[in-house]
Amino acid sequence: APGTMSGSGPEEPQPSQASEEDRQQEAEQDWAAAKAFYDNLVTQRPRPPKPQNAITVAVSSRALFNLVEEQRIYEEQGVEKYVEYQQKNENIILKPGPAFYFVKALEHVNTRLLELYPDDEERFDIVLMTNVHAQVGVRLINSINHYGLTIERFCMTGGQSPIGYLTAYLTNLYLSADSDKVQEAIEAGIASATMFTANKDVVYSDTQLRVAFDGDAVIFSDESEQIFKEQGLDRFFEHEQLNENKPLAQGPLKGFLEDLGKLQKKFYAKNERLNCPIRTYLVTARSAASSGARVLKTLRSWGLEIDEALFLAGAPKGPILVKIRPHIFFDDQMFHIEGAQKLGAIAAHVPYGIAQKYQKS
Helix, strand or coil: CCCCCCCCCCCCCCHHHHHHHHHHHHHHHHHHHHHHHHHCCCCCCCCCCCCCCCEEEEECHHHHECCHHHHHHHHHHCHHHHHHHHHHCCCCCCCECCCHHHHHHHHHHHHHHHHHCCCCCCCEEEEEEECCCHHHHHHHHHHHHHCCCCCCEEEECCCCCCHHHHHHCCEEEEEECCHHHHHHHHHCCCCEEEEECCCCCCCCCCCCEEEEECCECCCECCHHHHHHHHHCHHHHHHHHHHCCCCCCCECCCHHHHHHHHHHHHHHHCCCCHHHCCEEEEEEECCCHHHHHHHHHHHHHHHCCCCCEEEECCCCCCHHHHHHHCCCEEEECCHHHHHHHHHCCCCEEECCCCCHHHHHHC
16 A cells, blocks of 8 residues: 555655755765865865854854944945945955954964864854845955955845855854844844944953853743743742752753853863863853752753853843953843943843843833
């Protein structure tokens, strides 16, 4: 009968399975052909890794560079005047934007990785993912080359949403100054955040990538935050203590913390723990005594380490961030973002979880 198996032979692959296998095989053949071509070229520049091996960080042009004036022209005078302005000024180098020093720190990590693992492709690949028109590309290229950034992959979508391309590039993290695009990416299951420029100039480490994360609705789900928002602080403490040994569900940035941890272990394997160019921080409003154990046990259950955990019990995060000076700080609540900005920290808003409902109401 149709749909039944007879005999003892292996089960035939379903058409969908076969077609997916064919696509993967074709993709591997494409990469092999491209690699064979580039391997014959003599260059000192490290080649971008395959997306399936890389930790791909997609950054928009307005996150990477300061394009405040250009955005004003676009909004007030339209796309044609914007393109004309960019072309007239394509030899004027753009100033750094909120993600600039984060990207520089990623590239320092890559340099160290290539020293220790010259043939390994598990490193950061920075992709410029922007909805600007290709005619603006020359100014972006000139600015990237001026600062010596290693950004080989560009995706300029000419006003269209970049979300489909983020998926195609196997993006691990997307940073943009456009909150609508970030929200769209989060809803598509891509770790994303809206970048905000610090209000003060701060000197950032050029030898160590420092990444600070809020906990609930960032690394973890918003399960506990829902109880706090809807039932109050005492019920939240009670819930966390009752569920101390039950791991929290993952949040949108858990995967990126995991990626950082994988790279840290590559340095540890070379006896470089004390000289590791990556350091991670948990900066949470939770109280350690009342609700901290569940957080630490969750990380342990995931096999993840965090270098420093700071439980602030509701105290402002800004002064701690000034001390840490992270290249990026992820939080789901805008009042924490604004507090960080005022004191000179570069903050990235993760529009996820119940806090967004309360911010909009």
